[in-house]
Amino acid sequence: MPSDVETIARENLSAALQPAADPHEIQLDIELTDYGLTSLQKVLFLTRLCEDLAVDLAYLTERDVAEMRTLHDVVDTLSRHAGKAS
Amino acid sequence: MTDSVINRLVAGPPAPGHRISFIRLGSRRTLDLTELYEQSGHVAAYLRSLGVESGDRIGILAANSLEWVLLDLAALRLKVVVAGFEPGKFTDAGELVARYGLTVLFTDQDVPADAPAAVRTFTDVAEAAGQAWPEPPGPVVYEPEEVTTIKFTSGSTGAPKGLGATVGSIDASMQAVQEIFEHRGGDNLFVFLPLSLLQQRYWLYSALCFGHDATVTTYEAAFAALGTARPTVVMGVPAFFEAARQQISQDAARADGVAPEAARRAAARRLFGDRIRYLWTGSAPADREVLRYLTDAGLPIYEGYGLNETCIISKNHPGAHREGSVGRVLRGKEVLFDEDGVILVRSEHPVNQRYEFAEPGDSERMFVADGVVRTGDLGYVDEDGFLFIQGRADDVIVLGNGKKVIVRPIEEHMRTSPAIEECVVFCPAQTSLVAVVSPSSDTADLEAIAEQLARTNASFGRDEQIRKVVVASPRPSIANGMLTSQFKPKRQAIFAAFQSEITNNQDGIHAQ
Numbered sequence: 262m263p264s265d266v267e268t269i270a271r272e273n274l275s276a277a278l279q280p281a282a283d284p285h286e287i288q289l290d291i292e293l294t295d296y297g298l299t300s301l302q303k304v305l306f307l308t309r310l311c312e313d314l315a316v317d318l319a320y321l322t323e324r325d326v327a328e329m330r331t332l333h334d335v336v337d338t339l340s341r342h343a344g345k346a347s
Numbered sequence: 348m349t350d351s352v353i354n355r356l357v358a359g360p361p362a363p364g365h366r367i368s369f370i371r372l373g374s375r376r377t378l379d380l381t382e383l384y385e386q387s388g389h390v391a392a393y394l395r396s397l398g399v400e401s402g403d404r405i406g407i408l409a410a411n412s413l414e415w416v417l418l419d420l421a422a423l424r425l426k427v428v429v430a431g432f433e434p435g436k437f438t439d440a441g442e443l444v445a446r447y448g449l450t451v452l453f454t455d456q457d458v459p460a461d462a463p464a465a466v467r468t469f470t471d472v473a474e475a476a477g478q479a480w481p482e483p484p485g486p487v488v489y490e491p492e493e494v495t496t497i498k499f500t501s502g503s504t505g506a507p508k509g510l511g512a513t514v515g516s517i518d519a520s521m522q523a524v525q526e527i528f529e530h531r532g533g534d535n536l537f538v539f540l541p542l543s544l545l546q547q548r549y550w551l552y553s554a555l556c557f558g559h560d561a562t563v564t565t566y567e568a569a570f571a572a573l574g575t576a577r578p579t580v581v582m583g584v585p586a587f588f589e590a591a592r593q594q595i596s597q598d599a600a601r602a603d604g605v606a607p608e609a610a611r612r613a614a615a616r617r618l619f620g621d622r623i624r625y626l627w628t629g630s631a632p633a634d635r636e637v638l639r640y641l642t643d644a645g646l647p648i649y650e651g652y653g654l655n656e657t658c659i660i661s662k663n664h665p666g667a668h669r670e671g672s673v674g675r676v677l678r679g680k681e682v683l684f685d686e687d688g689v690i691l692v693r694s695e696h697p698v699n700q701r702y703e704f705a706e707p708g709d710s711e712r713m714f715v716a717d718g719v720v721r722t723g724d725l726g727y728v729d730e731d732g733f734l735f736i737q738g739r740a741d742d743v744i745v746l747g748n749g750k751k752v753i754v755r756p757i758e759e760h761m762r763t764s765p766a767i768e769e770c771v772v773f774c775p776a777q778t779s780l781v782a783v784v785s786p787s788s789d790t791a792d793l794e795a796i797a798e799q800l801a802r803t804n805a806s807f808g809r810d811e812q813i814r815k816v817v818v819a820s821p822r823p824s825i826a827n828g829m830l831t832s833q834f835k836p837k838r839q840a841i842f843a844a845f846q847s848e849i850t851n852n853q854d855g856i857h858a859q
Contacts (some may be wrong), residue, residue, distance in 0.1 A: 276597050301590040304570050309594075321568045322373045323410070332700075 266340045267332075269313050274298075274332055277306040289333040307335070316342045352521045352556045353489050353514045357424050361555045362383040365532070368412045370564040370572040374796045376413060380555055383413075387420035390472060390482030394421055397467075399450050401426040401487075404497070406443055406452035407543070408432040413443070415542045418453055430497040430509070431543030434844035440466045446766060447509070447704065474587070491515030491696060495705060498545050500655045509704030510655060512545055515696035520658040521549055523677040525557060527664040528687065534624065535560035537578035539569035539587075546658070550582055570594075570618070575838035585633045585747040585777065588626065588648065591635050595644060596617055608643075608717040615644035623667065625649055631745045632736065635671060650674065656699075656713055656720045657692045659702060661734045672733035680718050682734060683719075683724075688839035689740045690722040691715065727751060727837045737842055738773050750810045754780070757811055759804045766795035769823060771836050775850045779814040783845050785822045785836075793818065797856050804858055815855040817840040817848040 271284035276295055287296070293303055307326060311318050318343045329335045356820040361380045364528040368377040378386075399405060407418055422429045427496070430447050437443060444452050444465045455469040455474065463466035477703035494511035503760055530536065536550040538561060554561040564572040571585065598614035599607065619626075624716070626641065626648040633650045641648045651662035663674035676682050679695040697718040701710035715721045725737040738744070744752045761782060769785035786794055796816060806811050819841070823829030829840045 276601070280675065299586070299590065300567065301570065301587060302593070304567055305590060307572050309598075318571050319373050323371065323565060326372060326567055339483045 264336070265342065266314060267336045270332055270336050270339070273306055273310040273313060274335075277309075284308055288331060289336070290331050292330050293332065293335075294330075303329075310335070310339065314339055316344050322343055336338055350522060351489065351514065351518045352552055353423065353495065353517055355551055355556050356420070357489070362558050365554060365560050366553070366557055367416070367554060367560065368562045368576065369411075369416075370562060370568060370576060371412075372568045372571060380415075383416065384420065384555070386476040387417050387424060389476050389478055389480050390417045390486040391421035391424045392453070392482060393472070393475030393478075394418075394425060394427065394677035395482075395484075396480075397451055399425065399427055399482050402428075403450040404428040404430055404448055406432060406447060406449040407454075408429045408434060408437055408443065408452060409455035409469055410434055411539070411542050411563050412455065412469065413563075414453070414455070414469045414476070416548075416563065417476050417775045418472060419496075419542070419548055419551075421484075423632050424487065426487050426489070426493070427708045428496060428511070430499075431541070431545070432499070433541045433543045436507070451779075471855075472780055481706070488711070489514040491518070494699070495858050496545050496548075498698075499543070500656050506704075508702045508706075508709055511699050511703050513696065513699060516658055516694065516698040517545075517549070517552075519679045519694070519696040520546075520677070521553060521556075522551070523679055524662070524679065525553065525660065527662065527666060528580075530557055532558055532785075534580060535562055535566070535576065535578045535622070537562045537569075537573065537576055537581045539564045539566055539572070540582065540584065541566070547582065573619055574617070577622045579622045579624040580627060581619065581623065584630045584749060585628055585637070586631075586749055587638050588628055588641060589634060589747065591618060592640050596640075602607065608823045610643045611640075613644050615641070615737065618644060627651070629653065629659075629662075631747055631749050632721055632774075634747055636776055639670070652734065654692075654722055657694060657722070658698050660692050662721075667733075668727075669731070669733040672735050675732045676734060678726075683729060684719070684727070687740060687837065688725050688727070688737075690726045690734075690736075691719050692722060693719045725842070736773070737839060740838060744772070744774040744780070745777075746774065746810060748810075750778065752811050757803060757807055757813065758782075760806055761799055761813075764795055764802075766792040767799060769836055771838055773838075773842060773849055775846075780812065781815055781849050781855070782813045783817045783818065783819050783841055783849065785819045789822065791818050791820075793856060798857055800856060803859075813858060814856045817845050817855045819845060 271287050275282050275284040316339055363381050365380045366377050374504050417431055440452050440454050442465045444463055452466050458466050491514055496512050497509045498512050499507040501508050532554050538547050538550050539546050551561055562576040595614040599610040602610035623646050626646055629651045638648050649663040650673055653659040660680050661674040661676045667675050681693040683691040701714050723740050725740050726735055728734050758770045761767050767784050768787045770782050772782045773781050800816050
């Protein structure tokens with residue numbers, strides 16, 4: 262059963278991809294770059310996702326962003342901070 | 348040199364009342380420009396304590412930060428030359444010290460235990476900035492031909508070429524830009540591209556000299572920082588604005604019960620903040636549709652054109668802009684064309700006359716005469732003085748995402764087919780390649796050409812895919828002006844003859 266964080270992350274990633282992918286079809290352990298996400302698009306995706314999860318971006322560093330290579334990484338990292346809004 | 352921006356910078360502190368912010372994911376720091384200037388004096392004293400003297404060269408290998416800016420200003424105040432190295436493109440600090448004759452190299456990366464003593468950390472710079480030193484740097488005055496920094500060209504093969512940028516060229520570019528954009532007290536210029544690119548430091552010099560705010564962040568943090576920074580001007584590149592357009596479009600599409608235009612404008616404000624006066628794009632050709640979209644969303648965006656070797660050549664701006672062009676040529680620059688239609692640029696104050704670091708022959712190929720640079724681009728100037736760029740004359744194409752594609756191998760691969768006599772590759776929309784093929788006979792073997800297209804695309808990378816082939820009819824010849832007397836294709840003539848087929852979405856053999 263996916264967590265709320267995972268569900269919202271899937272929806273945001275789906276919206277960030279061109280063409281948009283079915284959120285349910287997105288695989289957690291596929292590299293985001295393999296989905297065609299550029300580094301800029303990754304930051305935009307994370308920015309929107311943090312807004313939706315009420316996670317303050319201040320909790321993330323550039324290194325954190327670089328190390329979030331899959332949706333699984335994103336869900337794990339943001340789950341730790343979910344609810345910590347600015 | 349009463350109008351010299353550089354000499355005004357080093358003569359004394361800026362007028363009070365403006366600030367600079369440094370934003371990273373997870374941190375933000377703001378200080379008055381007067382405080383920035385004072386701290387640069389501390390760093391200058393620190394550099395002297397390390398034995399760095401006027402005429403020496405220091406290296407900076409680091410992401411954008413306060414310490415980066417302090418080192419640059421300190422170096423200016425000591426007449427020390429800065430060599431900025433973009434992290435990721437340059438890696439081995441010890442090797443850089445040796446190759447570029449650096450007295451010291453500062454980095455924000457971990458310094459291995461076996462690194463040369465000349466490699467120092469940004470932590471040292473941060474400490475020095477916070478200390479009072481007994482002797483602030485004395486006054487210096489620059490002559491126009493003196494060099495303040497080494498610019499590195501992002502070459503597609505081999506080691507990057509290094510070029511000394513003269514004070515005269517920096518002053519001329521900054522004065523020309525200030526004349527057309529009038530950055531002033533209420534402005535906040537947003538800088539996220541690497542500070543190793545000298546032009547990005549122009550916006551900080553502008554803040555200090557002309558009196559306005561600035562925000563410095565990194566490429567990775569740029570979109571996250573935009574909303575809180577609320578800049579009036581954003582200095583970007585096509586790939587950044589393409590990503591912005593996609594995000595605005597997505598956000599607008601999710602807005603329920605709002606008219607599309609209003610939704611677009613609201614989404615644009617959400618991403619860029621509510622104070623944008625204009626957006627600046629350059630470094631690579633911009634997609635016209637992206638420019639139009641952002642402008643319609645309330646974000647006027649102006650494209651320009653320039654090379655490392657020339658600095659800014661032309662620029663669209665609020666007072667004079669034309670869709671599809673890269674603007675009118677700036678004061679102090681002159682655009683000429685050689686017999687092939689290749690753009691030559693003469694500058695009143697050239698960046699330099701030759702490379703400082705390059706392979707034999709590189710300087711002679713680029714710097715063709717006194718103050719004249721051969722750009723390698725094809726173009727023309729319309730009757731109102733607007734410059735249009737048609738593509739690269741040589742074998743390198745710069746895509747909108749900044750990637751460089753060498754087309755000659757692609758063209759040669761296409762020509763391995765017996766059905767193809769000549770092949771010329773263009774990049775009309777800056778996102779994908781279009782090939783014009785001269786068939787081996789008047790009756791073109793379309794099936795064989797299509798098969799070769801598939802073979803060639805299979806042999807090259809993602810950014811090197813040919814989207815479609817236009818089969819030239821009539822075939823290029825010396826008689827019709829599309830081949831030189833040595834039977835070499837004249838790219839501009841071929842482009843002009845088949846421009847409609849090249850740029851539309853219908854004609855040609857399309858890749859599967």
